[in-house]
Structures are given as structure tokens and as C-alpha cells.
Amino acid sequence: MAGQQRAHTFCDRFGMQLPVVQAPMAGSSPPELAAAVAEAGGMGAAGVLLDTPDRIAAWADRFRARSSGPFQLNVWIPERTGTNPGRRRQLTEEARTFLGRFGTPGAPAASEPPVFQEQCEAMLAARPTVVSSIMGLFEPAYVHRLHDKDIAWFACATTLDEALAAQEAGADAIVAQGMEAGGHRGSFDQEKAEHTNVGLFALLPWFADHLRVPIVAAGGIADGRGVAAALALGASAVQVGTALLRCPEAGTSPEWRASLNGLAPDATMTTRAYTGRLARAAPTAYLKAWSEPGAAVPAPFPDQLRLVSQWRRGNASGMDPAGHWAGQSAALATEKPAGQVVTEMWREARELLA
Structure with missing residues (x-):
């Protein structure tokens, strides 16, 4: 019963009915998915790495038009x-040359990437239930500003040293990320x-055994x-x-959904070939090319991204139109509505815990 009691306390604190939080997957967290999870009693989420302040505000507005539940x-x-x-510079040029095997590039981006400080201000203005971090810690002044607005901070950690540093810095919960996770690994030192x-x-x-805050x-x-x-x-x-x-609410491509169907745990790959930072994904011809003998080393983030x-904006053949992120449990994913997925998850868990 201790696990269920911890879950109950956590849910009461963050306005949830069941202890399932949607992962904030940048580029794969439309408001429709987040709202479906929140309406089922969990917590919705969005990863805003690629979003400008106006897009962050628009996402929050679209979520709130669908749900009054919690989100991060x-x-x-x-x-x-x-x-x-x-x-x-050397790695970037070598990666550029290697990418030539997939076709010709399009024009460089017409706009600069989002500015981190501006994204942080936009998250404050959106007033979510939670602002969360990955691959490091927020500055103390920003943590104080979050707490002043009654916004909790969840910090992703992959080691105890990272988790303790986050707890000391004021994190309200630690997201313990195992190596099985799909998408990007949250290590502080990439x-x-x-x-x-x-x-x-x-x-x-x-x-x-070592933390005071919820996990x-x-x-x-x-x-x-x-x-x-x-x-x-x-x-x-x-x-x-x-x-x-x-x-259905996730809006992932048919190719991505198909790559997850029946995917064995040991078939997923860790790679830097999409962004320059380590992530776990389903195997594709594009990813396999980067692991061949003599392949270039991906450029650092954000150059590889x-x-x-x-x-992708050019005439590239054989390149994935999007990263097919996949955790080692991919074969368990189903095409059921998101609300049904999280509801069934919690019902099964309660039966096992009882």
C-alpha cells in the first residue's frame, strides 16, 4: 500500500486523479494528446525546445481550450x-559531407532558433502546473520565480549525483530517467x-533511499x-x-507508428544522428548508415540538428522525415485513445499492487 499512498499524495499535490504523467516530447506533444491524458486524470505535457514564445503561448491556450487539467x-x-x-567546425563539415549521400540540402533556416531565456519567460507567462528541465538545472533565480508563481519544477536526472544536485537546487520532484527511455537521454554532461x-x-x-522529494x-x-x-x-x-x-491524438506519421509495432527492446538504437545529443530511437536506414564502419561522427548539438x-527541407531520399523516437517498451504501445491507455494502465497497476 505504500506505493499507492505515495501516488495518492502526489496526485493530490498536482491536481491529478491517477499517477501518470505524459512525457514532454518536443515535436510530438500536440495539445490534443496532452488534453486527452489530463482529461483521463493524468498530467499532459509539451516539450518546447523548438518553440518560440508565441508558439508556447499558443500551445497553452489550445490545451486550456480542451482541458482544465494539469500540464507541464x-x-x-x-x-x-x-x-x-x-x-x-571539423565535425560539422564532416557531417555535412556525409549527409550528402542522402540527397541535396534545402536552404538554411530563415529564422534563428528560439532563445532559451525567452522560452523561460514564456513558460512563466503560460503558468503551467509544472516547468521541467532536462540535461541540467535552472539558475536559482528562475527557480524562485517559478515557486513565486506556484509553478513546480521537475528535474530529470540519470544519476544520483544529478538527482541530489537538483534536490539541493529546489526541485519539487525528480524524474528518474532509465536508459530504457525513448528520446533524448537527460544526462547533465552530454x-x-x-x-x-x-x-x-x-x-x-x-x-x-537517498532523496526527500517525490520521484x-x-x-x-x-x-x-x-x-x-x-x-x-x-x-x-x-x-x-x-x-x-x-x-490517434499523438499525430505521429504512419511510418513512425509502424516502426514501433512489435519493436523488440534490443532492436532500439541509441544515436546522436538526429540532433547531436544522445537519444534512443527505432532503427531506420538513416540511423544505420551512421553506425556503419567509416561513417562520420554526428556534429555536436545544435549543429547536427x-x-x-x-x-529535410531539401531533396533528401532515405532520410527520416522525423526522428522515430522509441523506448525499449515500444512493442507494448497500442493504437487505443490516449485517455484509455492511461486509465487502463492505472487500473491494472492498482490490481497488481492490491
């Missing part, structure tokens, strides 16, 4: 240090991300069995992403 907005923390400039390779069910009790379990959870196991090991809630990507975006 998430952003990546900029790197404090980066690749040596000379080495960065140069060491490949070596931050701990499974969620080893991470959870380790975190639970949200993320990575490889796609049904009630995973929810029950996470709560039994010390989590107060779970965060799910891949489990929702085949839902800009290059890939430019090729």
Missing part, C-alpha cells in the same frame, strides 16, 4: 561548456551520456505492470512517452 512544459538546459570550436547507462529499476531504489519514474513503462513495479520500488508517479506515440533540418 519542458526545456533543455543549455550546455555550460561545449566542444572545442575547431573540433566543432559528452558522457553513452556511459550513463543505468536501467530504471536499478535507479529507482537507489534514488528512493517520477521514466523509461520502459508502457502498461500497468511497469507502473506497479515503479511504485513498489519507490516512485510516486510514472512518466510515459513511447506508450502514447501510437495513439540544423544540418538534419536543412536536408
